[in-house]
Amino acid sequence: MPTKPATKPIKSIRMSEEHQDALRLLSAYESKPETALVEEALDLLVQSRALAYRHALGLPHEAVAPTPETVHEVVPRIREAMRTALAGGAHAPSEDEAKSRLRERARAAEPIAG
Amino acid sequence: MIARWPTGRCVQDDLPELRQTRAGLRGFLEQQHPAWSGTEPFDGATRADTFTFHNGNGRGAVWRDDRRGVLWLCSASDRHDEGYDRARALASDRRLYPQLDQAYDVDGRCATVPWGECPDEDLLEALRFTGGSSETLGHLAGADQDPTEFDNGIGWIRLSAEADVWTMAIRRNLVYPDAASPRSRWLTNTELERVFVELTGQNPDDAHFWAPPHNAFHINIHFIGGPLSPGQWLTQRIDALLAGHAEQALRAP
Numbered sequence: 001m002p003t004k005p006a007t008k009p010i011k012s013i014r015m016s017e018e019h020q021d022a023l024r025l026l027s028a029y030e031s032k033p034e035t036a037l038v039e040e041a042l043d044l045l046v047q048s049r050a051l052a053y054r055h056a057l058g059l060p061h062e063a064v065a066p067t068p069e070t071v072h073e074v075v076p077r078i079r080e081a082m083r084t085a086l087a088g089g090a091h092a093p094s095e096d097e098a099k100s101r102l103r104e105r106a107r108a109a110e111p112i113a114g
Numbered sequence: 115m116i117a118r119w120p121t122g123r124c125v126q127d128d129l130p131e132l133r134q135t136r137a138g139l140r141g142f143l144e145q146q147h148p149a150w151s152g153t154e155p156f157d158g159a160t161r162a163d164t165f166t167f168h169n170g171n172g173r174g175a176v177w178r179d180d181r182r183g184v185l186w187l188c189s190a191s192d193r194h195d196e197g198y199d200r201a202r203a204l205a206s207d208r209r210l211y212p213q214l215d216q217a218y219d220v221d222g223r224c225a226t227v228p229w230g231e232c233p234d235e236d237l238l239e240a241l242r243f244t245g246g247s248s249e250t251l252g253h254l255a256g257a258d259q260d261p262t263e264f265d266n267g268i269g270w271i272r273l274s275a276e277a278d279v280w281t282m283a284i285r286r287n288l289v290y291p292d293a294a295s296p297r298s299r300w301l302t303n304t305e306l307e308r309v310f311v312e313l314t315g316q317n318p319d320d321a322h323f324w325a326p327p328h329n330a331f332h333i334n335i336h337f338i339g340g341p342l343s344p345g346q347w348l349t350q351r352i353d354a355l356l357a358g359h360a361e362q363a364l365r366a367p
Binding site for chain 2 (some may be wrong): 043055
């Protein structure tokens with residue numbers, strides 16, 4: 001998804017020396033502004049959560065199975081679903097909650113003969 | 115579509131001991147259809163549709179898995195009586211049949227358990243992912259043809275060519291219908307490389323892997339030379355199996 005250059009600072013973030021160094025290096029190595037890298041990284045972070053959050057957020061199969069042409073739709077859909085979830089008082093499931101869901105599924109599966 | 119393959123147990127325990135039957139196994143696998151005829155039902159079977167396997171003096175057992183449309187080679191030996199005795203012992207130890215997802219979704223055509231819990235389910239799915247891709251993508255001859263895609267509802271690969279440079283785009287996640295969501299996962303970098311190797315026969319060091327910006331879902335691979343044909347893909351998989359390399363492109367994390 002193409003990014004628009006920021007016109008004004010909207011957030012001040014304290015970052016560790018190590019991550020500042022990584023940002024400077026990446027910016028130099030890829031010849032990209034630091035802002036563009038942070039925006040790109042945020043998109044990737046949200047996308048990387050897609051499989052984990054899909055069920056809790058009630059997203060359909062297609063929402064996390066994009067083609068290169070539809071991948072730009074993923075982050076807005078997840079953001080909107082997160083906004084709705086937060087408005088309803090819901091948060092991301094913890095690892096323990098996710099494991100509980102797996103165990104419930106395993107218990108619900110009916111064995112076949114043989 | 116892969117419709118015949120040995121179980122993981124058969125590959126691990128039986129295959130290394132096979133000499134005379136090894137050539138017969140190649141012939142068995144070159145015929146990729148699940149039908150089986152000409153041998154009698156196996157008398158040690160604990161499931162329907164289990165038959166004896168014959169190759170020269172060698173004996174074993176096969177099971178026709180109608181849910182998945184696959185004929186599993188469950189047991190094989192170079193010797194006649196010992197081959198049957200071994201298959202009976204395995205059946206009695208509940209080790210004869212493949213380790214499969216009991217909740218396999220016939221309508222959705224997919225397993226439901228997380229990867230790693232049912233190794234033979236994973237093995238079959240991995241083979242059908244790259245084998246199905248090869249059937250779809252392997253017919254693309256060059257830049258004068260439109261890009262082509264493989265999409266089995268779980269994984270996705272696109273192949274295109276521009277002049278002499280080919281581009282393979284692989285979606286990095288496997289995503290299942292809702293009922294099977296615990297099986298959804300991201301492919302590792304090693305798996306992505308192995309998918310590329312299985313479909314092209316090329317060394318990944320000779321290709322250029324790059325990630326498109328703002329897109330964690332796909333990896334793009336530029337390479338020279340084009341894909342393997344479906345026949346070459348199958349031959350490569352059988353050669354690797356008979357050489358003792360049983361690992362598939364996709365595997366449990």
